[in-house]
Amino acid sequence: MAGNSWMLLAVLAIHLVQCKVEKVIEDPASVVYKPSWMYKCMVNEGCQRTEHPQPLGNAETNATSHLYQNVNLCRTVCGRFGGLWPRPVSATLSTQTVKIHPQYLRYDLVDVPVETRELLAQMTQVTSENIMAECGGNVTELVTTPVVVYLTVKSDVIALTWDTNEEYFLDVQTKDGTVVVKIMAETVYGVRHGLESFTQLISADKPDYSDSSICGLRIVSGAKIRDRPVYKHRGFVLDTSRHFIPMKDIKRTMDGMAATKMNVFHWHVTDSHSFPLESSRVPQFTRYGAYSASEIYTVEEVRQLIKYAQIRGIRVVIEIDAPAHSGNGWQWGKDYGFGDLAVCVNSEPWRRLCIQPPCGQLNPANPVLYRVLRSLYRDIVGVLPKPALFHMGGDEVFFGCWNSSQDITSYMANKGFETNTEGFMRLWAEFQAKALQLWDEELVAEGAEANQPVMIWSSELTQAHRIKKYLNKDRYVIEVWEPESSPLLNQLMRLGYRVVSIPKDVWYLDHGFWGQTKYSNWRRMYSYMLPRDPNVLGGEIAMWTEYVDTEVLDTRVWPRAAAAAERLWADPSAGAQAAEARLQRLRARLRARGLRADALAPAWCEQHDARCI
Ligand SMILES: *[C@@H]1O[C@H](CO)[C@@H](O)[C@H](O)[C@H]1NC(C)=O
Ligand SMILES: *[C@@H]1O[C@H](CO)[C@@H](O)[C@H](O)[C@H]1NC(C)=O
Ligand SMILES: *[C@@H]1O[C@H](CO)[C@@H](O)[C@H](O)[C@H]1NC(C)=O
Numbered sequence: 001m002a003g004n005s006w007m008l009l010a011v012l013a014i015h016l017v018q019c020k021v022e023k024v025i026e027d028p029a030s031v032v033y034k035p036s037w038m039y040k041c042m043v044n045e046g047c048q049r050t051e052h053p054q055p056l057g058n059a060e061t062n063a064t065s066h067l068y069q070n071v072n073l074c075r076t077v078c079g080r081f082g083g084l085w086p087r088p089v090s091a092t093l094s095t096q097t098v099k100i101h102p103q104y105l106r107y108d109l110v111d112v113p114v115e116t117r118e119l120l121a122q123m124t125q126v127t128s129e130n131i132m133a134e135c136g137g138n139v140t141e142l143v144t145t146p147v148v149v150y151l152t153v154k155s156d157v158i159a160l161t162w163d164t165n166e167e168y169f170l171d172v173q174t175k176d177g178t179v180v181v182k183i184m185a186e187t188v189y190g191v192r193h194g195l196e197s198f199t200q201l202i203s204a205d206k207p208d209y210s211d212s213s214i215c216g217l218r219i220v221s222g223a224k225i226r227d228r229p230v231y232k233h234r235g236f237v238l239d240t241s242r243h244f245i246p247m248k249d250i251k252r253t254m255d256g257m258a259a260t261k262m263n264v265f266h267w268h269v270t271d272s273h274s275f276p277l278e279s280s281r282v283p284q285f286t287r288y289g290a291y292s293a294s295e296i297y298t299v300e301e302v303r304q305l306i307k308y309a310q311i312r313g314i315r316v317v318i319e320i321d322a323p324a325h326s327g328n329g330w331q332w333g334k335d336y337g338f339g340d341l342a343v344c345v346n347s348e349p350w351r352r353l354c355i356q357p358p359c360g361q362l363n364p365a366n367p368v369l370y371r372v373l374r375s376l377y378r379d380i381v382g383v384l385p386k387p388a389l390f391h392m393g394g395d396e397v398f399f400g401c402w403n404s405s406q407d408i409t410s411y412m413a414n415k416g417f418e419t420n421t422e423g424f425m426r427l428w429a430e431f432q433a434k435a436l437q438l439w440d441e442e443l444v445a446e447g448a449e450a451n452q453p454v455m456i457w458s459s460e461l462t463q464a465h466r467i468k469k470y471l472n473k474d475r476y477v478i479e480v481w482e483p484e485s486s487p488l489l490n491q492l493m494r495l496g497y498r499v500v501s502i503p504k505d506v507w508y509l510d511h512g513f514w515g516q517t518k519y520s521n522w523r524r525m526y527s528y529m530l531p532r533d534p535n536v537l538g539g540e541i542a543m544w545t546e547y548v549d550t551e552v553l554d555t556r557v558w559p560r561a562a563a564a565a566e567r568l569w570a571d572p573s574a575g576a577q578a579a580e581a582r583l584q585r586l587r588a589r590l591r592a593r594g595l596r597a598d599a600l601a602p603a604w605c606e607q608h609d610a611r612c613i
Contacts, residue, residue, distance in 0.1 A: 036208040037607070038067040041078035041095075046581025046609025047071055061205055061218070063096055069207040071607060073097070075585040076203040077220060083585035084200050084225075086261055086566035094222035098174050099205070101139055101217065102132050105147040113156035116188045120151060122311045123188070126258075127195040133592045134204040134217060141205075141216030145177060149198065151191050152184040160189060160263070160315045161387060162537060167228035168194035172201065174221040190228075192313040193261050197225055200589070231530065233500050233538030234568040235264035235317075236561060241271030243549040244295035251308055256558050256595050258312035260565035260586070265309055266317045266391060266455075266540055269297070272345075272360040275329025277302070277318075281375035284336070289329020302383050310385065317455065318380055321393030322373075323431050324401075327360020338368040343408065344401040353401045361401045364431040365411030373435060377442045386448045390439060394432065395457035395481070399424040428461060429470040436475065453477050455500070464491040473497045477537065484528065493535045501530050501539040507564055509556055510544040522583065522600065523576040526563040530571075538568050558597035559587045581609040 038054045039047045050067070061068050068074035076083035082093045107124040109117055132139060155165070165186040172181050183194035201220040236257055238245065254265060269277045275289025278298045290296045297305075306316045330342035340363045350357040363369055381388060402408045402424060409419055417423035440450040451474075456462070458480045461470055464487075467478075477498045480489045484503040492499050505511065505518065506528045512519020530536055541564040548556050562583065566572065572579070584606055590597040605612035 036069060038062075038069055039071045039074035039607075040067055041074065042581075042609055044610070045079040045578055046584075047074035047078050048609060048611070049607045060207075061097070066095060068205075070203070070205060072585060072588045073203040073205050073218060075581055075609075076201065076218075079581060081582060082201065082220060083203065083582060083589070084197060085259075085562060085582050085586040085589075086569035087572060087579070087582065088197065088225045088227035089570070090226050092224045093201075093220050096174075096221040097205075097218035098145060098179055098221045099141070099143045099216055100145050100147050100179060100202070100219050101141070101143050102128055103142075104144055105131070105149070108148060108150045110150075112151055112153040115156040116153050116158060119158055119188050119311065120153070120191065123192050123195055124149070124151075126311060127199055130196075130199045130259075130593060131202050131217065133594070134202060134589075135206075135215035136592070138215065139217055140214055143216070145179060147179040147181065147219070149181040149183065149195075152182070153186070153188055153191055155187045158188055158310075159385065159387060160310065160313070161389075162232045164189050164232075165228075166190050166193055166261075166263070166313075168197075168225075170194045170197050170223065170225040170227070172198075172220065172223040179219060179221070189263075189313045192258075193227065194225075196258065196261060197227065204592075229261065229569045230532075230571040231536070231538030231568045233264055233540075234262045234565060235266045235500065235538065235540035236262055236557075237266040237268055237502070237540050237542035237544075239268040239271065239543065239545045240276060240297075241268065241273045241545075243545040244274065244276055244291055245545065245553060246550055247297065247301050247305060249550050249553055250305060252595055253553070253557065254309055254312055254314055255593055256561065256590055256597075257314055257565075259590060259593065260562045261313070261569050262561070262565045263314055264317055264538075264540070265314050266319060268319045268321065268391075268544075270320055270329060271325045272327030272354070272356075272358050277320075279376050279379045281379050282372060284332045285329045285376070288332045299379070299383065306383060306385060315389060316384070317389045317391050318384060319391035319393055319455075320376065320380070321395070322435060323362035323364060323393075323428065324354075324395065324397045325360075325393060326362050327358050330360065330362065333363075333366070333368065338372075339363075339366050340405075340407060341366060341369050341372060343405040347401075347404075353404060354398050355396050359398075359401060361398065362431070363405065363407060364402075364427055364434075365405075365408045370434060370438060374438045374442060377439050378445070381439075381442045381446045381448065387452050388443065388448060389452070389455065391455040391479075392432070392435060392439070393457060394461065395459050397424075397428050397459065397461075402427065425461065425466070425470075432456075432461070432470070451475070453498070455479055457481060458488060458492075462488075462492065464488065464495065467492065467497070468495065471497075479540065481542075489536075490531060493531065493533050496535065498535050498537055500537050502542055503528055503539075504542075507539065507541040508544065509542060509560060510547060513547050520560070522560045522563040525560055526567060526576045526579065528564075528567060530567070532571070539564065541565075554596035555598040558590055558595050559583055559600065560598070562586055562590075577610070577613055580613070584609070 081087040168185040168190040185191045327345040331345045333341035345360040346358045353359040483505040511517035
């Protein structure tokens with residue numbers, strides 16, 4: 001007892017002393033932090049803090065001594081590729097900068113086909129917003145240097161496809177007090193990438209110590225960039241079924257994709273867990289499938305999202321996973337007298353019926369299923385930009401589920417399919433063929449071109465010894481989600497199938513957060529290399545959302561997705577080390593644009609590129 005009292009007194013005494021000391025040191029009125037660090041270029045890439053804080057008078061970016069008062073500005077200027085992410089094919093950048101203000105920035109759209117003008121106007125508006133974001137939306141240091149951006153587009157085509165030419169040339173020159181920027185491209189999407197690179201030549205110029213009340217912008221005074229992607233398909237998969245992801249979060253994710261020149265938003269919108277996509281022809285999907293009345297993507301919102309994506313050079317690919325990964329949203333058939341549209345929905349024990357709860361798999365024995373699918377496909381054809389690219393799902397069909405349904409096994413018996421692996425494979429392939437035919441018919445009904453390729457996940461059906469029997473290589477692009485060590489990607493490529501690579505042990509952003517899966521940091525993601533072959537369209541990086549919702553989306557995705565983006569755009573031979581300073585710059589850029597990108601290193605390391613490797 002006595003001992004405890006003494007201890008309590010001692011603790012109180014220490015506490016009192018600490019309070020007193022803190023009071024003396026942390027008097028806010030007496031602590032005004034003025035001298036600031038300056039930053040200088042490293043020999044190779046990146047920037048480092050000076051040895052000593054600089055006195056206030058010198059703390060303005062000093063072009064003659066190549067000292068910058070802000071690490072982001074330093075990284076924008078220093079190194080072979082400055083602050084550009086992904087790195088361009090070639091770039092020559094001046095080490096001088098010029099102060100600019102958005103009020104004196106204008107775009108000249110004289111040399112562009114009339115069909116592209118509206119889209120270009122929207123693209124330039126996004127560009128200006130991104131430039132102002134460097135100063136938190138308010139550029140307070142006024143200068144009157146004119147900046148004129150001349151845009152040249154040759155083609156009047158505004159459809160975004162695998163054949164779209166995304167190449168651009170960017171030229172910046174400062175003469176007689178005017179900054180002249182020229183962006184030339186075959187297509188509007190090439191120009192868009194050029195505009196994105198243009199924003200990346202600009203950085204806020206403000207000392208570290210200041211509050212945000214003084215903020216000016218500087219642009220690299222001269223630049224020549226020639227650039228085009230190595231891979232046509234640079235995708236990001238977002239699952240909005242395991243958790244509903246609000247539209248504003250999806251749009252912000254697209255902002256990050258646009259910043260890193262990714263061009264495919266693969267929307268895994270439904271799964272067995274929920275069906276948030278509104279269908280005007282089949283309102284039951286969301287009525288039975290949405291988590292709540294507010295967790296629905298309305299037809300109008302989807303239209304707006306597709307437009308939002310287009311302005312950012314992104315093609316939206318909607319995936320309706322089938323026949324597996326379908327449950328909630330499909331469980332109303334009996335209530336309407338249509339029989340079961342899906343079987344095993346939410347059934348237990350789940351381990352016998354599916355890979356992950358809740359279970360559910362479409363019922364290929366029920367003819368009404370195909371009527372319902374047709375209506376859903378019609379709605380999707382209606383919103384997708386043409387030529388439409390659709391993802392038919394097709395992964396992880398669990399035969400135990402179909403085998404548990406009397407309905408399905410009788411149907412198979414009638415067809416002469418045995419209830420062994422090959423029999424179920426035939427049933428699955430039959431479903432797939434019918435579903436593709438419905439899709440084609442609905443495209444034709446909309447007056448769109450049919451026989452377009454569709455995407456499908458790799459599966460038992462796409463094994464090298466089986467695929468030719470079931471899937472036509474002119475119609476199916478196979479998205480291979482095998483581990484990096486799997487031979488499937490190369491096998492399918494050699495069989496003449498077009499493939500998209502998504503190595504699950506490297507480019508799955510959810511790995512490391514559940515089960516035995518292993519987390520990949522950005523360096524590991526960066527080091528994955530795809531085969532260079534005309535049949536390899538590109539790759540995707542995936543955010544499955546079992547353990548992700550709006551709260552953590554940004555930090556889980558960014559900046560790691562950017563590592564895949566640079567791999568797909570530039571496929572550099574240099575490793576992650578040479579890229580780190582630019583990735584730090586990208587991270588700051590994403591944060592300025594409202595994305596909560598995760599930290600890459602301790603703050604001291606952020607101020608000393610290449611010192612923590
Ligand atoms: C800029 O750097 C040069 C060379 O170090 C120095 O002589 C000059 O005083 C500096 N100017 C400013 C404004 O700090
Ligand atoms: C921008 O900054 C100026 C000067 O600090 C301030 O007067 C103005 O209200 C700010 N505008 C916005 C939109 O924040
Ligand atoms: C389906 O069920 C039957 C009878 O219960 C069984 O013999 C057969 O092996 C099962 N098939 C599969 C592929 O599991």
